[in-house]
Amino acid sequence: MSNAFSKEERVAFEQILEGFEDALVLSRLVNVYTSDQQQMERSMNIIWRPMPYIAQSYSGIDMTGNFNSQTQLSVPAAINNPRSVPWAMTALELRDALQEGRLGQSAKQKLASDINVAVNSAVTGLGSLVVQRTAAASGFDDVAAIDAVYNEQGVSMEDRFAAYSSRDYNSMASNLAARQTMQGRPETAYDKAYIGEVANFGVYKMDYAPRILAAAGGAITIGAANQYYVPQATTAAPGGEVTNVDNRFQTIQVSATAGVLAGDCFQVAGVDSVHHITKQDSGQPKTFRVISVVDGTHLQITPPFISGQGGSNAELCYQNVSATPANGAAITWLNIAPSALNPHWKKDAVELLPGRFAMPTDAGVQVLRATTEQGIEIMLSKFASIDTLKTKYRADVFFGVAVLNTEMCGVELFNQ
Secondary structure, X not given: OOOOOOHHHHHXXXXXXXXXXXXXXXXXXXXXXXXXXXXXXXXXXXXXXXXXXXXOOOOOOOOOOOOOOOOOOEEEEEOOEEEEEEEEEEOOHHHOHHHHOHHHHHHHHHHHHHHHHHHHHXXXXXXXXXXXXXXXXXXXXXXXXXXXXXXXXXXXXXOEEEEEEHHHXXXXXXXXXXXXXXXXXXXXXXXXXXXXXXOOEEEEEEOOOOEEOOOOOOOXXXXXXXXXXXXXXXXXXXXXXXXXXXXXXXXXXXXXXXXXXXXXXXXXXXXXXXXXXXXXXXXXXXXXXXXXEEEOOEEEEEOOOOOOOOOOHHHHHOOOEOOOOOOOOEEEEOOOOOEEOEEEEEHHHEEEEEOOOOOOOOOOOEEEEEEOOXXXXXXXXXXXXXXXXXXXXXXXEEEEEEEOOHHHEEEEEOOO
16 A cells, blocks of 8 residues: 655645745736636647637618628637656655645745746737836826726726836825825835725736836838738648637848847737727727737737728728828837836737646556645645655746736836
8 A cells, every 4th residue: 555645745835835835926816717627728728718808890771781790809818837746755855845835835835936937928929008107107197107008909807917126116105195185005115115006907016027228129110001901810832721819929021130139019000999988089009919929021920910901890990090100100119228028908808728637647646636726726746765865846837827808918118
């Protein structure tokens, strides 16, 4: 009969899980989509998640000729991030270290951090709503600027969040602490550097934040006319196979790509954002992100230029810009100085996809499992060697993060 886990190890695992749930901060602020694990294995751990429909309306009573087909857009979401904390202990070390929980504590901190970093990286890497601030973080006006962008583009007002690097967050708290005419908030901001909800956004502090370099692409322009994008649900391969289309991205032609890096933020002359429902021109430049540099004259960007120029129903429904960029239109970089990438997002725009490992229980490895309130399964396994009296342990999680709509999340840049 194989050995069972000792009581000390079970207690240690319970403590790992408790701390693991406590540390999942950003993952609490996104949607969780639980998938069938057998089906995920059969589909290469990828599932296509639908984006919201946007409908088109017409005036009058007679709708003859207006019964158009609808185009459903979807996004590939993958469970592709296995993370593990392995360690080994001798029979002598086991006399003490597990009871104190030192290794379990470090394991849960690292795995929880991995999940939060993955959520953060997804939003800061793909979010296209770029808010550029010319000075350092100062408080209400910074969050209100994000609120204005979301409202202008029709992002619904509930479940909005923003997270800031410690330096930027504390600068905002400093501004709030100086406001003596408010009740409660200044004292909390002074004592704990805590802001709370501002301008309809839940505002959180991060102890880590990715950074972006100053754009080095120089003065480049749009390299061809009529680069408008037509959304489509599926596409057919030469052999007739039909596959879904990821409509978050477009490859565009520009005058040059030297110095351009993935993540760079930009706007294009003459291209404003529109309200996604009413299609009203906001009067504000639409912002875009570079996803990859394809070659010397092509960039992959998000979101695509959906101007409605082609006149199809799909274009008119999903229109997101006021006009197609003109040939030779100037590209203006927004990350003109190095900055922390402070993410903001609508909860529905980001999904966390929990996965699991199917470790056999009769193969000599002892396994314990538990699931956090977000649906993330953490697995603790051990295997002992009679030759060396050394026991190997590992704590594992398996998950994925998907940004379903790059136009419902973005970044704020200071000192630009």
